[in-house]
Amino acid sequence: MTRKKASKKKGKTSSPSRSKSKKAKKSATKKATKKSAAKKTTSRKKTTTSKQPPKKKLGSLELDKETLLGMHDLMVKSRKLEERMIQIYKRGDAYFWIGAPGEEAFGVALGMQIQKGQGPEYDYSHLHYRCTPTLIAMGMEMEPAIRLIMNKATDPCTGGRNFSNHYCFPEWNIVPVTSPIEVQYSAAIGTAIAQRRRGNKGISIVSGGDAGTAEGDFASSLIWSSRPGFELPMYITVQNNRWGISTDYGSQHGEKYIADRGRAFGMRTGYYNGNDPIETYLAIQDDMYYIRRNGLPVLAEFEVSRLYGHSSASGANPTGDVCCIELFEDKLLRHGILTKELIKERHDQYQEEARSVAEKVRTEADPQADTIWDNVWVDNENADWRKF
Numbered sequence: 318m319t320r321k322k323a324s325k326k327k328g329k330t331s332s333p334s335r336s337k338s339k340k341a342k343k344s345a346t347k348k349a350t351k352k353s354a355a356k357k358t359t360s361r362k363k364t365t366t367s368k369q370p371p372k373k374k375l376g377s378l379e380l381d382k383e384t385l386l387g388m389h390d391l392m393v394k395s396r397k398l399e400e401r402m403i404q405i406y407k408r409g410d411a412y413f414w415i416g417a418p419g420e421e422a423f424g425v426a427l428g429m430q431i432q433k434g435q436g437p438e439y440d441y442s443h444l445h446y447r448c449t450p451t452l453i454a455m456g457m458e459m460e461p462a463i464r465l466i467m468n469k470a471t472d473p474c475t476g477g478r479n480f481s482n483h484y485c486f487p488e489w490n491i492v493p494v495t496s497p498i499e500v501q502y503s504a505a506i507g508t509a510i511a512q513r514r515r516g517n518k519g520i521s522i523v524s525g526g527d528a529g530t531a532e533g534d535f536a537s538s539l540i541w542s543s544r545p546g547f548e549l550p551m552y553i554t555v556q557n558n559r560w561g562i563s564t565d566y567g568s569q570h571g572e573k574y575i576a577d578r579g580r581a582f583g584m585r586t587g588y589y590n591g592n593d594p595i596e597t598y599l600a601i602q603d604d605m606y607y608i609r610r611n612g613l614p615v616l617a618e619f620e621v622s623r624l625y626g627h628s629s630a631s632g633a634n635p636t637g638d639v640c641c642i643e644l645f646e647d648k649l650l651r652h653g654i655l656t657k658e659l660i661k662e663r664h665d666q667y668q669e670e671a672r673s674v675a676e677k678v679r680t681e682a683d684p685q686a687d688t689i690w691d692n693v694w695v696d697n698e699n700a701d702w703r704k705f
């Protein structure tokens with residue numbers, strides 16, 4: 318497996334054609350760590366999670382069998398859920414669909430490694446509207462996703478008032494997903510400042526698309542996270558599917574890699590094949606270790622697919638892009654980790670689960686008109702503008 322891995326030295330983005338020797342990477346890491354330690358005014362406490370990630374090897378697969386099988390299971394679960402949500406939209410049980418088919422390799426690899434809990438000692442996740450795989454990997458069941466897309470009063474995230482994939486789970490530090498794109502890159506600065514002040518193990522993770530990096534919020538995250546002496550523990554990620562609705566990447570980006578923008582701010586950067594869950598998992602593992610240990614930001618770009626187009630607004634039909642699950646299954650079959658029977662079993666099982674959850678949720682109550690102002694402001698204070 319070729320890893321399009323960033324140099325561990327601050328300020329270097331690797332491209333597929335630019336890979337460094339292991340020795341050079343090691344000494345670069347040492348230098349970067351020394352330099353950053355000297356620069357910081359407060360040091361972050363060492364915790365159990367900042368231990369060097371264990372080396373896991375299985376032939377050329379580089380992760381143990383349990384992790385590989387677990388990752389595949391979660392990817393299939395998320396895909397079947399998303400496919401069901403598209404059907405829910407198409408048969409008129411939802412007003413709108415947007416989601417993540419094609420981003421499972423990235424989303425699951427991320428969700429499996431998030432330190433979940435409430436408060437600044439845990440990770441904060443500032444995600445965008447393609448985050449179902451991350452939530453599934455964190456332990457979300459199918460019900461909340463389906464309640465949200467069907468706008469049911471039972472939806473725990475918004476009480477049936479927002480779009481699909483716009484999650485909010487305070488108990489896991491999942492900050493509300495917003496429809497205005499890219500604002501999450503600014504919001505993440507705030508939680509990262511709180512985490513820096515506490516000096517604990519939590520980091521602030523932010524995800525978003527390639528087109529959104531044109532917004533000022535993205536630039537703000539680079540600037541604020543890399544101020545000399547006040548660096549923030551931020552994991553700034555971009556999922557590059559090479560589209561912004563119907564505008565193609567090539568017509569908008571003068572830079573070859575979005576990740577290269579981090580080099581100007583002296584931050585560690587990386588560009589990865591986000592359709593390869595193993596490469597992605599290892600990249601995230603390395604990056605999270607680096608951020609927790611040093612309290613410094615990372616900008617990482619992952620190439621992903623958009624398997625059903627932008628959203629229901631563009632039809633939600635198959636695009637024929639590269640499918641990360643098919644690629645992963647081919648690899649695991651070749652290495653004897655999975656069998657065709659197990660693959661079928663998993664697909665059938667999650668397809669049936671998604672179907673039956675949708676049938677159940679369909680019968681649940683819709684929100685009532687008098688709840689329209691609920692949760693707009695704390696304790697509903699001044700929530701009704703007509704009473705101002």
Ligand SMILES: Cc1ncc(C[n+]2csc(CCOP(=O)(O)OP(=O)(O)O)c2C)c(N)n1
Pocket residue numbers: 447496497498525526527528529530558560561562627
């Ligand atoms: C501030 C803002 N501007 C424009 C839009 C309309 N809009 C919704 S999604 C989208 C494209 C985003 O593309 P990208 O950031 O690459 O993410 P992707 O959808 O490809 O995952 C746009 C322009 C918006 N929601 N918010």
Ligand SMILES: [Mg+2]
Pocket residue numbers: 526527528556557558559560561562
């Ligand atoms: Mg895009």
